[in-house]
Amino acid sequence: MIIPLKSKVSDNWFYLIVDGGECALIDPIDSAVAIDSVTSRGLTLKAVINTHWHPDHVAGNDRVCAEFPNANLLVAADEQDKIAGLISTRITGGLAHGDVVNIGSSVWDVLSTPGHTHGHISLQSGYDFLSGDTVFAAGTGHCRAGDPQVLFKTFDEVIRSLPTQTRLYPGHDYAVRNLEFALSIEDAPATLEALAAAQKNLTGYRPVILADELAVNPFLRVWDEAFQDIVRSHAPEVWKAWSQRTASSSETAFCVLRELRNSW
Secondary structure, three states: OEEEEEOOOOOEEEEEEEEOOEEEEEOOOOHHHHHHHHHOOOOEEEEEEEOOOOHHHHOOHHHHHHHOOOOEEEEEHHHHHHHHOOOOOOOOEEEOOOOEEEEOOEEEEEEEOOOOEOOOEEEEEOOEEEEEOOEEOOEEOOOOEOOHHHHHHHHHHOHHHOOOOOEEEEOEOOHHHHHHHHHHHOOOOHHHHHHHHHHHOOOOOOOEEHHHHHHHOHHHOOOOHHHHHHHHHHOHHHHHHHHOOOOOHHHHHHHHHHHHHHOO
16 A cells, blocks of 8 residues: 655655554655654554665655664665765665665555656555656656656656556655646647546545556656647757757657746
8 A cells, every 4th residue: 555645844745654563664754744654553664765866865864763763764776875965864774776674564665757857766566656756747857967868768668667557656646737838839639638627626645547547647648749849840940959859759858848937
């Protein structure tokens, strides 16, 4: 079971994995909420896991680990040094693609999902996918500490290969703003307009289903040639610049969208 937790100190969402009496906290930025989520349920915290090094994902580590000294602190292996420089708690181990984390009887596969940062990881078990800042509702993470071309490869090789019924658990909820950006790119179909309107009326956490994202997330539509034409016509000069660096029109469209979203 995955329990979404809303931070009171930032705009993050983070997560508690529960199986039997064991649990793990994923990116517990708000240590007070994190600690209460474990103690109020009488659970044993087995691990704190960080998907990437950004402070809004690791800043709660010290207080949480001090409260639960027997819990392991497991972090993205390629970003272990960066995380170690931001916290005082000793890191127990690094997680890399192909590793497995066991929480109770549940098994979580570690996937490499770089692009937002160079060493970003995600966790998958069945139809549940803890995506950190790789993919959001109707959007994706920025690449100020990463690379949009690498992020495109992650979308192409990892995100699109997931079962369409996959439930995505992102590190932030930017659905309204992301859908507004999507609407600014094109004269969106009625379904997209309806979803944008609906999102504005929703509060609190809601699941992100990959099947829905394939229809409305512009970063997951870049393999559609008609949509590529829309992006190209929307920003021809940006398209021209990126096309000289990318290997395909889908990659060009992805990078153009990411650049446009940066300043939108």
